[in-house]
Amino acid sequence: MWVSQIISNYFLHFPNKSNRSVMSEFPPCPKCKSPYTYESGLLLTCPECGHEWSAEAVKAEESSSSDTLVVKDSNGAILQDGDTVVVIKDLPVKGYSKNIKSGTKVKNIRLTDGDHNIDCKVDGFGAMALKSIFVRKA
Numbered sequence: 001m002w003v004s005q006i007i008s009n010y011f012l013h014f015p016n017k018s019n020r021s022v023m024s025e026f027p028p029c030p031k032c033k034s035p036y037t038y039e040s041g042l043l044l045t046c047p048e049c050g051h052e053w054s055a056e057a058v059k060a061e062e063s064s065s066s067d068t069l070v071v072k073d074s075n076g077a078i079l080q081d082g083d084t085v086v087v088i089k090d091l092p093v094k095g096y097s098k099n100i101k102s103g104t105k106v107k108n109i110r111l112t113d114g115d116h117n118i119d120c121k122v123d124g125f126g127a128m129a130l131k132s133i134f135v136r137k138a
């Protein structure tokens with residue numbers, strides 16, 4: 001019974017193969033590496049070997065990487081809103097004759113999307129946008 005179900009699903013999905021990217025939508029079969037996997041309820045199903053596995057873990061990973069902003073410091077540690085970071089090199093600031101000195105502690109950062117991905121307040125400078133590659137987690 002389940003075999004015929006898989007086969008009918010296979011042929012229902014197969015005509016779409018040419019005009020959409022199946023590979024990027026679902027991961028390949030972990031057993032036989034077939035790229036023609038498709039979603040069947042909560043499971044991913046491989047039409048070629050019949051292997052079924054949970055898509056939940058995969059989905060959780062996908063949504064966390066696409067919906068959640070991940071900002072890493074100079075060491076690759078993941079930063080979070082409210083963290084305290086330390087500036088690792090002197091940073092020139094537009095409109096100021098002085099630099100933000102290496103070693104300056106910056107409290108209560110806020111992560112943003114973009115080139116300068118940390119919003120914060122720096123003592124003596126005020127509101128500032130920094131690049132996460134120039135700081136490390138305190």
Ligand SMILES: [Zn+2]
Nearest residue numbers: 029032046049
């Ligand atoms: Zn397979």
